[in-house]
Amino acid sequence: MSETFSLEGNDFIPLCNLLKVLGWCDSGAMAKAVIDEGAVTVNGQVEVRKRCKIVAGQVVHFNGQTVTVSE
DSSP: OEEEEEOTTOSOEEHHHHHHHTTSSSSHHHHHHHHHTTOEEETTEEOOOTTOEEOTTOEEEETTEEEEEEO
């Protein structure tokens, strides 16, 4: 499943917040845990920085779901 997320004028969104906003994780704590486990990729690379700044053009993948971030 692929979707698009708009930053709506913001420069970035922290990775853990993105997972929570999309509903992929029930809580911030869960989002941080799956990032710690190496279960999330950004542009095809495993990302373990919980507050990694996700900017427009990046593609985030987790648990069979993919989101493309736009401005």
